[in-house]
Amino acid sequence: MQIETLFAQIHTLPSIPKVAQDLILQFDNPGSSLDAVARNIEKDPVISAKILRLANSARFRGARESTSIEDAASRLGFNTLRTLVLASAVTGAFKAGPSFDIKGFWLKSFEVASVARILAKKSGADAEIAFTSGVMHNIGELLIQIGAPEVAERVNAAHRGNTAGHVASESLQLGFGYPEVGAELTRRWNLPKVIQNAIAYQAKPLQAPNNEVQPRIIAQAILVSDALEAHGGLNEEAKASLRTPLFEGVDLDALFQALPPVLEADKQFAELLS
CATH class of the missing domain: 1.10.3210.10 (Hypothetical protein af1432)
Incomplete structure (x- = not known):
């Protein structure tokens, strides 16, 4: 079998949401700010919900609950945010x-x-x-x-x-x-x-x-x-x-x-x- 044949047999190829692809480009841009990334994340309700859940988990929870993506992004930090966005997009792509x-x-x-x-x-x-x-x-x-x-x-x-x-x-x-x-x-x-x-x-x-x-x-x-x-x-x-x-x-x-x-x-x- 050719690898192209395998992909052709999969009727619906798993895809990463466009907002996640945009975020990947933002993460690779040294000029990107955490606020700009947070505003882009807000466009995807699924990724937003996962980020809020993680920010309020025992691992990251602070003295108060995060209720906004901006606050959650600040709490998580750039690297953790990047990891979460990519991991969330990938795990959500497959059924x-x-x-x-x-x-x-x-x-x-x-x-x-x-x-x-x-x-x-x-x-x-x-x-x-x-x-x-x-x-x-x-x-x-x-x-x-x-x-x-x-x-x-x-x-x-x-x-x-x-x-x-x-x-x-x-x-x-x-x-x-x-x-x-x-x-x-x-x-x-x-x-x-x-x-x-x-x-x-x-x-x-x-x-x-x-x-x-x-x-x-x-x-x-x-x-x-x-x-x-x-x-x-x-x-x-x-x-x-x-x-x-x-x-x-x-x-x-x-x-x-x-x-x-x-x-x-x-x-x-x-x-x-x-």
Whole structure:
């Protein structure tokens, strides 16, 4: 199958609201102000409601309740606002079938995103791009579930909890895996090239153009998430399984010490968005 065929078989391609696309451009413009971004967010009632809910959650709630987008934006800050807008737009774009665990899917996505953000901070890379790429790293899987359901069922049954095996099996049976599908979707959404490449090269980070660092960060974050699932959490067995060449230069002890509060906070973040 050609990847274009898969997209053609999906009658209604998931789309990001125009206001979210406009906001992405605003976020990439260093001249954008928080007030201008807030005014644009007010045009989308769904995203506005999620932002108010997050601003008034236990994680961000101040001495009083936020009742306006301007106040919520000020409380959340620019980076958190950017992350929320993109994550809200992406999670709201997909409707899964009854047999697919969409909640588990997004919890996994946000776990990868949380790990990616810490890895980026420790390496000096852009942490918010890493988080956004992590949230969207496997969105191509949702399109495969919709456009090639029979193949998806076989792969799901054979490779539960095995990310590398999942990608390899999809590539063998379809000619491509969810990284390529996700990269094509983000290209059609006109998302920044750095996010497209982080998704496209997550399974082959050393082949990323111009030695881009984000694909490597996403690959590392996926392996950390898989290790936590395989070994039952943040323990020595999980840590030992990650001592591979891909993690050369990464302080795994420091990473595992930093993860618990972040994973818990972003799990709540995912719950708010779902």
